[in-house]
Amino acid sequence: xxxxxxxxxxxxxxxxxxxxxxxxxxxxxxxxxxxxxxxxxxxxxxxxxxxxxxxxxxxxxxxxxxxxxxxxxxxxxxxxxxxxxxxxxxxxxxxxxxxxxxxxxxxxxxxxxxxxxxxxxxxxxxxxxxxxxxxxxxxxxxxxxxxxxxxxxxxxxxxxxxxxxxxxxxxxxxxxxxxxxxxxxxxxxxxxxxxxxxxxxxxxxxxxxxxxxxxxxxxxxxxxxxxxxxxxxxxxxxxxxxxxxxxxxxxxxxxxxxxxxxxxxxxxxxxxxxxxxxxxxxxxxxxxxxxxxxxxxxxxxxxxxxxxxxxxxxxxxx
Ligand code: A2P
Numbered sequence: 448x449x450x451x452x453x454x455x456x457x458x459x460x461x462x463x464x465x466x467x468x469x470x471x472x473x474x475x476x477x478x479x480x481x482x483x484x485x486x487x488x489x490x491x492x493x494x495x496x497x498x499x500x501x502x503x504x505x506x507x508x509x510x511x512x513x514x515x516x517x518x519x520x521x522x523x524x525x526x527x528x529x530x531x532x533x534x535x536x537x538x539x540x541x542x543x544x545x546x547x548x549x550x551x552x553x554x555x556x557x558x559x560x561x562x563x564x565x566x567x568x569x570x571x572x573x574x575x576x577x578x579x580x581x582x583x584x585x586x587x588x589x590x591x592x593x594x595x596x597x598x599x600x601x602x603x604x605x606x607x608x609x610x611x612x613x614x615x616x617x618x619x620x621x622x623x624x625x626x627x628x629x630x631x632x633x634x635x636x637x638x639x640x641x642x643x644x645x646x647x648x649x650x651x652x653x654x655x656x657x658x659x660x661x662x663x664x665x666x667x668x669x670x671x672x673x674x675x676x677x678x679x680x681x682x683x684x685x686x687x688x689x690x691x692x693x694x695x696x697x698x699x700x701x702x703x704x705x706x707x708x709x710x711x712x713x714x715x716x717x718x719x720x721x722x723x724x725x726x727x728x729x730x731x732x733x734x735x736x737x738x739x740x741x742x743x744x745x746x747x748x749x750x751x752x753x754x755x756x757x758x759x760x761x762x763x764x765x
Pocket of ligand 1: 465654655656657658659660661675690692693707708709710711712715716718719
């Protein structure tokens with residue numbers, strides 16, 4: 448399995464199983480199948496509301512001797528309602544209990560957006576905490592303390608703009624962010640971000656690498672483009688005797704980004720894992736480069752309703 452290296456030499460499998468939108472009831476079987484077919488990296492988060500099931504599948508696979516914990520990479524994320532420093536460790540401990548493990552390989556701040564403790568999804572102004580009132584650096588220090596306590600090996604962020612990532616790199620006391628997990632696919636290529644991360648030794652994970660067609664309807668725009676049936680991608684798939692999903696994943700891996708395609712179907716999971724064997728050439732890459740249109744499938748507008756202190760401009764610094 449292709450893997451990428453952290454600053455201390457720890458290696459992260461470059462293709463993992465995404466679990467966002469994997470329903471309880473389906474995710475248990477999906478994770479077990481994934482581990483059986485060779486996935487060694489599972490991307491989780493408490494807001495996906497399925498960590499207990501993911502944890503049961505992992506525990507049973509370890510118990511059955513299918514995989515050793517030391518050969519498995521587990522990532523999870525701090526939800527928006529636990530940015531207050533005293534909330535960070537309890538939130539991590541809940542995830543550890545749900546995933547049935549003593550420590551995580553990677554723990555990420557899920558969004559640069561804060562809610563009041565106990566609020567699962569803020570809708571009213573009093574349920575939000577503006578970032579200036581709960582600075583990311585304070586949350587980050589609590590994340591660093593979790594590393595010191597041995598509860599997590601690596602820490603990073605998700606959905607951070609270049610400005611926010613740069614600011615955190617400058618402020619971080621002992622550990623500079625080691626990962627930014629962001630939306631990446633041919634319609635949102637984020638080359639400047641990739642260059643910045645490379646220069647600063649920050650790994651990048653691409654979420655929604657297949658365009659996240661199974662997002663809730665409320666998160667979709669009526670005229671949004673689809674990725675899997677883009678004619679350029681379909682044509683490249685035919686050229687390589689691959690599937691469109693494999694082309695999208697091979698493209699992400701070739702850019703040295705981790706990819707975490709979500710599926711709950713064994714045939715697709717197997718297909719996605721095999722994308723590590725698809726090699727695109729320079730001409731293919733140039734063709735895909737031309738597809739960039741700065742389009743976000745997950746644009747954060749669900750945090751910007753009436754009364755919210757957050758706007759798309761403050762989230763993305765654009
Ligand atoms: P399913 O889970 O039913 O297999 P993303 O990773 O970008 O969020 O995309 C996930 C979506 O892509 C899900 O709807 C998932 O469906 C679908 N999907 C995953 N793998 C493939 C594949 N190889 N071919 C087509 N669709 C796929």
